[in-house]
Amino acid sequence: MPATPQYSDHELLSLLKEDSDTAFTQIYYQYWKLLFAIAASKLENTADAEEIVQEIFTDLWRRRHEIRIEQSLKAYLAAAVKFQVYTYMARKHQESQRQAYSPSPDILATTPEDLLRRKELQEQLYDITQQLPEKCRLVYQLSREAGLSNKEIAATLSISEKTVENQMTKALKRLKLAFRSFLFTFF
Known part of the structure; x- marks a missing residue:
């Protein structure tokens, strides 16, 4: 990571709301490995884990102006990764169930x-x-x-x-x- 000033989570969130690339970069480098470890521990595919972590950071940047984090940034990001992992797993499960029990084309006609x-x-x-x-x-x-x-x-x-x-x-x-x-x- 490039040499940047170290900020507290509270300061990082304030700077992030002001569109600070530096704050976002620090958050990314500070928490990426942790979030990846959480996602990879629950998923079989590391590429899927990387994709989920990237989605978390993309969403953080996209919602930076409206996001309100009541707990620590670390806890928020960890919960977000777990949520995304569970959502991904549920979606995969639903897809496999749909394929296993796909109805006849007549039923699908709408x-x-x-x-x-x-x-x-x-x-x-x-x-x-x-x-x-x-x-x-x-x-x-x-x-x-x-x-x-x-x-x-x-x-x-x-x-x-x-x-x-x-x-x-x-x-x-x-x-x-x-x-x-x-x-x-x-x-």
């Missing part, structure tokens, strides 16, 4: 209107989940997208199961309200 509606609903769901508070969004995604239980989510994020339940309730209420108004205008 109209272009059905495809358009499905796409609009998926986009709406994505938009709504992105508007959730950070912890609430993480809990929702770990539950619904990665398929983790409340106990697994609590362990991954280092929070209590009760907090997981509260965050899920909060997320589902917001989704229900948002979809109710969306579906009213949609149909």
